[in-house]
Amino acid sequence: MANLEQPYLDLLRKIMNQGHDKDDRTQTGTRSIFGAQMRFNLSKGFPLLTTKKVPFGLIKSELLWFLHGDTNIRFLLEHNNHIWDEWAFKNWVESSEYQGPDMTDFGLRSQKDPEFNQIYQEELKKFDQQILDNDEFANKYGELGNVYGAQWRHWEKRDGDFIDQIKNVIDQIKQTPYSRRLIVTAWNPEDVPTAALPPCHVLFQFYVNDGKLSLQLYQRSGDMFLGVPFNIASYSLLLNLVARECNLEVGEFIHTLGDAHIYSNHFNQVKELLSRNPYDAPQLWLNPDKNKIADFEMKDIKVKNYQHHGTIKAPVAV
Template identity: 40%
Template sequence: MIESPPEHPEQQYLDLLRRVWETGDERKDRTGVGTRSVFGATVRYSLRDESVPLLTTKKVAWKVAAREMLWFLTGNSNIRPLVEQGVHIWTDWPLAKFNKATGSALTRDEFEAKIIADEAFAAQWGDLGPVYGVQWTNWDTYSPSTERPDLYERDPQGINQIERLVEGLNRNPSSRRHIFTGWNVAHLDEMALPPCHMNYQFYVGNGELSCILYQRSCDLGLGYAFNVFSAAMLTRMIAQQCDLGVGELVWNGGDVHAYLNHSELVEKQLQRQPSGDPKLRITRKPASIFDYRIEDFEVYDYEPQSHLSAPVAV
């Protein structure tokens, strides 16, 4: 009996994309564009042997995703450091806010040029509110006021969930509490975009670190490729800091959708066949989880098919 070759791990994504596109519920959404959507999906990827979930049926700008993850870990909420690195993925939200508030019609390039050139302008218009990195590294805590014990004041420094996560994994790897989240209900209305990839849980078994990511909302056409790569990258970073091997990434999606104006992207991608086994290597072990640089990451054996573009719904 001739055994069939194992299914390429990316096929799980393509099957999910086809299911959403062909059978998903057509819905109105916040952006006004409209989506086809299903509720609840799971995809599993092995991260062993330096494997990484980089889509091969289209080219993924993995360095953009990596720079974004490193920016999250700084706790910064301003787009200026991203724009200075040529990363544009967060610009549309503050640009739309600026143009609406001022009656301007700046292009993205014009707006970003002002962000880079003018620190005061960047401080006023480039801030996204307390988004991912703020919640990950500086979650609000409060203490009784020294003058009014019946009132509480915000502490100068909040909880660094990432730091506590690494400490907890090193101290008690079998704990069921290795979790960090970005879903801070008190701050959702202050964020340019409430967190989509919102809850991460980690598990140590047989000397390997695995991660479950729960994503409340996932744009399969554009966002998914970055989300799974970034989660795998972060898992590998944490594993290195804890002297652990790497096991699996389990991705769970809530509202999993494709935008109606992504039809050309979806239909072209579904005609392609995945191939290869992309790898991610970390070339240096920094002193802490917060000390990685983009130069520390190397992707190899990655030969994707051509780029597919589609508009971002803001």
């Protein structure tokens, strides 16, 4: 057993102590550094944060959503996952069909105005229920466009055909494990202007050595307190699933970030997190009867011996 989250805690401290205070798209403000890297040895455990509770169910449902090639939030809502709600909701309230209360800048306003936040939460709850109950509404307003699921599994070609990058990279790992081209990319300049959220996880690359599979992610933008703990666990899970299908052991997950930032309204939460002592990392359990990614369901993926501190809540910047 081992403390696997130390690289993450060290990077948080570095940003708090040495980062640059900057304005940002959400108008919240950040403290950031440019260019950072964390390394996690997955043979020693699974790097799910223990200094705060991280809901693993949300991580695995989101990753399965990506791997299914899905880009509609209905699957997520069916698994009580609200990670992507705000971006779909934004499309709804900015449409001509929306006739409810004014939701302009709902992300910032909900943080500063408790009365408005109550109205916002009620509208968001109604929106989610319509996605679940109404097929036509879900098809129109639950759709996020060419986000990760589409780019990974259904990259559109100029000739009208498509590329399944996940299938291709798994085939390449099996056939040419020495290749330096074991890459999946999500960044398509043509799609950036119309995507609900341009990909933060720009590309990832696999590497095989001594029967072990490693993965490096390049992330252009990382919300260090809320998002990055999910990203660490999600890509570590992805690495485990691909290793299972390719009959390899797991090696390292290497997380490289461009703009690694802490939002200014997360500073107190970060200080609280850094005051806590981490526990040993949990262990990942994958159903031993399944070998192909396509066969895995929620019940086939679990973490064991997950000891953790309590939840620390913080607002999402949209």
